[in-house]
Amino acid sequence: DTEVTQTPKHLVMGMTNKKSLKCEQHMGHRAMYWYKQKAKKPPELMFVYSYEKLSINESVPSRFSPECPNSSLLNLHLHALQPEDSALYLCASSQVFPGQTDTQYFGPGTRLTVL
């Protein structure tokens, strides 16, 4: 099974809401990633977890809060977002981080709209 699943597929939220994005993989990977992708732009790395510990935070605003409860699950908690945070949020996983020859497997993404 080489699948990364993400829920929900679509999310619309107001600027005062609190919501969470969920990502799951069952490939035994120990590295998981969050990316943000605006329309017609490349993905931008937000966070990397390695062995359930936060390894990389690319200076992401605190209104985005990642959480890795176990090696298969990655959450992204959202609070007080701005309309410019509307984007496709992609989760990915790889065997280890940083790896030598690791493939990153991407989930289908959550399309987030902030009103």
Next chain:
Amino acid sequence: QQPVQSPQAVILREGEDAVINCSSSKALYSVHWYRQKHGEAPVFLMILLKGGEQKGHEKISASFNEKKQQSSLYLTASQLSYSGTYFCGTEMRASGTYKYIFGTGTRLKVLA
């Protein structure tokens, strides 16, 4: 700091070849290539490590010139399924810091 890809867009007929370049101003540890179709997640194609490595995947191959900080993706005898946006993902490791940055992207369309 974002690697620049060229061309920005290209249109091919089925069976034609294409080359997509990825150029960085920073030293690269490795380069990954992805294809992303509209509305879908990026799909990993291949990874190249420093050392002038060249890899192949069916009719798609790539090279990495570490000294020039450049990588090229070669698509031969293109098929309709090759249509999409191609990104290079560049890995930079220096002095204990780590960066992973995608290139600007190349939109490729293959026509029948």
